[in-house]
Amino acid sequence: MANSFLDLWRAAGREHHAGKTGSLPAPLDRLNGETLAARDGAHPLAFLTGAELLTPYTDALSGSIEVTPGSLVGGEIHARLRVRATKEIKARGTRVSVKGHLVREITQSLTEKVGDQEHTTTWIEVVAAEIANVPLLEIAVPATLAAGDEIDLKILAPAPKLGPPSVHLGAYMVVWTLQVEWDIAAGADERVAAVINVAQNPDLLRSGVISLGPSAMMAAWSEGEVSMDVDPAPPIAPGGELRVNVRWPSASGGRGARVELYADVKMAPPVRIAAAALPTSDLAKGSLITFEIPSDAPPVFDGAQLSLRYRIRVLIDRPMRSDLAAERNVVIG
Numbered sequence: 001m002a003n004s005f006l007d008l009w010r011a012a013g014r015e016h017h018a019g020k021t022g023s024l025p026a027p028l029d030r031l032n033g034e035t036l037a038a039r040d041g042a043h044p045l046a047f048l049t050g051a052e053l054l055t056p057y058t059d060a061l062s063g064s065i066e067v068t069p070g071s072l073v074g075g076e077i078h079a080r081l082r083v084r085a086t087k088e089i090k091a092r093g094t095r096v097s098v099k100g101h102l103v104r105e106i107t108q109s110l111t112e113k114v115g116d117q118e119h120t121t122t123w124i125e126v127v128a129a130e131i132a133n134v135p136l137l138e139i140a141v142p143a144t145l146a147a148g149d150e151i152d153l154k155i156l157a158p159a160p161k162l163g164p165p166s167v168h169l170g171a172y173m174v175v176w177t178l179q180v181e182w183d184i185a186a187g188a189d190e191r192v193a194a195v196i197n198v199a200q201n202p203d204l205l206r207s208g209v210i211s212l213g214p215s216a217m218m219a220a221w222s223e224g225e226v227s228m229d230v231d232p233a234p235p236i237a238p239g240g241e242l243r244v245n246v247r248w249p250s251a252s253g254g255r256g257a258r259v260e261l262y263a264d265v266k267m268a269p270p271v272r273i274a275a276a277a278l279p280t281s282d283l284a285k286g287s288l289i290t291f292e293i294p295s296d297a298p299p300v301f302d303g304a305q306l307s308l309r310y311r312i313r314v315l316i317d318r319p320m321r322s323d324l325a326a327e328r329n330v331v332i333g
Contacts, residue, residue: 005263005294008271009046009170015039017123020108024128027177027193028053028101036126043171045105045126050166050175050195053103057192060087065155065178065194073165073201077157079178083192085145091182091190094141098157098196100132100164102304103173131174131304132160141180162209164303165200168296169265174304200299200333205235210302213309213329225249226326228312234331239295246314247286248326255317257283261291266307273297273310280316299333 015038022036023029030053038044056064063083071077077098109122136157145151157178167174176198182190204210206217215221219233229245236242246259260275274291301308310332316324 003294005273005297006046006168006170007294008273009043012041012043012046013038014042014044014047020123020125022126024053024103024126025101025130027055027179027191028103028128028175030055038124040107040122040124042124043105044124045103045173046168046170048126048173049168050103050173050177053175054177054193054195055191056194057083058188058190060085060089060182060190061192062086063192065180065192067178067194067196069197071159071196071198073159073163073198073204074161075159075201077155077159077178077196077198079155079157079194079196081141081151081153081155081180081192083180084150085147087147089143089145089182089184089190091143092185093183094143095179095181095183096136096139096141096155097179097181098132098134098136098160099130099177099179100160100304101128101175101177102131102306103128103175105171128175134158134160143182159196159198160303162204162303163198163200164301164306165299166196166198167298167301167308169268169298169306169308170271171268172265172306174306200301202235202333205300205331205333210300212300212331216300216309216329216331221328223326223328226314228314228326228328230312230330235300236293236330236332238293238297238299238332240293242291242293242330242332244289244291244312245286246283246289248283248314248316251280251283251316253318254280255319256280257317258313258315259287259289260313260315262311262313263297264309264311266305283314283316293332297332300331301333
């Protein structure tokens, strides 16, 4: 299996496409340019993180927003603004907000006519769209600062109520930021920002708010004669082991059997994370399969027009006939 979840996408490479660039909105604009574009079939986003995309402060400021780790969906964000004005700032006002962006890869193409021939160039470009903007109206930040003025301010903000959490899906990424902005008349706004790692909330998964499928949170599962029991009981923590006790009493013949773990991302083909081959005779009497879950495996979630689910699939490979398969969902996160 891959060393990490993102390695499944990194295998396609990140080779740049000559003359092509990408551009993201502030504050995720630090790497704007050729880093955000690549040849067709590559996955440049899989090599990037939200922190690498972030421009932490603009020219008139120095310092940072220090975010306390541990933010969960539906919980709180604790942070501290510590900045110094490097030059005078006279703003019409200030804004403090929690913003979410969906960063994703898209396929671009351009057709040009050269003489009697048409030539089409295709490439991958990274783009982003804002998915949430939550203003924090109760937090007051001075709009006017003289050069050398400092601000030291604690910030308490709500994390996204239902998500999505911060996730990296290879070709998609959800990035949450905490931003303080100075609205400059007839000029570029000044800004300080930080990436927030908002983890999935296990209580949300257990609550039934997200539709996971009838088998997803069960340790023991069977349908007909096929059983697939998992240990530990879901949700399964990334970086740990998932043991699957699978049994299909009537399994026989064929070229063998496979037990597979898939990630299903909405708007993308399913991705096989791991697989184990075994004789059908072992499947008939029952076998214990152990999968190592990548430490960067993103959690099950819904939101931002995306969703992620995991499923275990057992398959009997039958030559000259359609294969037989059984599946169950399982929650990771």
